[in-house]
Amino acid sequence: MNKKITVLPGDGIGAEVVEATIKVLDKVASLYDHQFEYKFADIGGTAIDKHDNPLPQETVDTCRSSDGVLLGAVGGPKWDNLPGNKRPEKGLLGIRKALNLFANLRPVTGHESMTDSSTLRKEVVDNVDLMIIRELTGGLYFGEPQERREVDGEEAAVDTLQYKKSEIERIVRQGFELAKVRRKKLTSVDKANVLESSRLWRETAIEVAKDYPEVELEHMLVDNAAMQLIRDPKQFDVVVTENMFGDILSDEASMLTGSLGMLPSASIGSEAPGLYEPVHGSAPDIAGEGKANPLATMASAAMMLKYSFGMHNEAASIDTAISSVLTNGHRTGDIAKDGEKILSTNEMTDKVLEALK
Structure with a gap:
């Protein structure tokens, strides 16, 4: 080939x-x-x-x-x-x-030979096997306007967090497809208690879940997800989330393997x-x-x-x-x-x- x-x-x-x-x-x-x-x-x-x-x-x-x-x-x-x-x-x-x-x-x-390189206890990181799926072309990194402006007479900056439902659906579906051939659990990470974009994200994930009855779907707020990745990473199979959350969580998860140079x-x-x-x-x-x-x-x-x-x-x-x-x-x-x-x-x-x- x-x-x-x-x-x-x-x-x-x-x-x-x-x-x-x-x-x-x-x-x-x-x-x-x-x-x-x-x-x-x-x-x-x-x-x-x-x-x-x-x-x-x-x-x-x-x-x-x-x-x-x-x-x-x-x-x-x-x-x-x-x-x-x-x-x-x-x-x-x-x-x-x-x-x-x-x-x-x-x-x-x-x-297994690398668990001593992690700053976490061996029993926490042994046999960790998870997949983080991060949406990559939408959200805060690409939203418009993204600019400096004057607000109330002083310098300010604005970034825009925007997602279309179709963008959410395709990435969530990717998560379900991968979970289907792994351990059949999908964790959707959002901030639905604060962000309207996250509320749309959660609603869409629930809709897509109807096409994958064999996969367990759970929702987790991003701050809790950050904590759980360190407390009990083996609870996760596939994690799907939006652009900025995924950027941060995946770098955090690198410490489970002992080095960012390993991922x-x-x-x-x-x-x-x-x-x-x-x-x-x-x-x-x-x-x-x-x-x-x-x-x-x-x-x-x-x-x-x-x-x-x-x-x-x-x-x-x-x-x-x-x-x-x-x-x-x-x-x-x-x-x-x-x-x-x-x-x-x-x-x-x-x-x-x-x-x-």
Whole structure:
């Protein structure tokens, strides 16, 4: 099978973790007799430096012509003082919008060998296995107006939280579909006691639930959900929520695995190629030093093989290799305990390549 992959290294450690992941994809292609063709494009701060635009049209066109998109990371202090529409993060938001990637899937799976890396008690995080589905193209991040203005003679700012019922329905339905093939429980997170948008969200979830009688639906306010993720994360199977809530909760959930550097993600739509990226940021403080943990990007590539290419065995081979490497005690600096040997990005990559079968 031949597949075209657009590669967006982005900023900071993005180039390093993407380079490591391409080695893994090439090994998978060799093992399973596939061919992956890579096309590189610019996004984020790198694109600003080269094109004065965080998302050049050429990048959008290249992504649209591919079968899947692999992204490293965007952002960094170099571009912090730019106006809002010129910041690197606008490139990330823009590519999601341009490809109509409305669903962000963030699996949170605890590796038994990694439970000591979490700040939570071992019995709390052992065997955690949940999926957070975040609505990605609506809500507060995209609502208009979004501007500075004068109110009562002083400077003020306004952001708009807006959702159409159809936007809510499609993301909630995505949650039910995934819950149906997992443990058949869906937790819909909102703030229906305060926000009108959340009341529409809850009403819509109840309507969609009629099509999935085999799936248990529960509603949870976002503040309680944040608490429950730490108190008892194993109560969750699939969590579906709106854009900003999902952004915050999924980063919180990363601490269940011990490091933000361990979490992959997939952004998918109904037709466009999916976008696959690690949850972690660009970590400019360690960029170029060979310290980055590439495992989340590799796991994101496994999600691309599974969800965009239908290569389930190939995806499982990457996940199994990562699990084997961790079980054997190999660690990068972000997940190492005192006294443990710390591997470089390249050394960790070599361990995964050795484990791939």
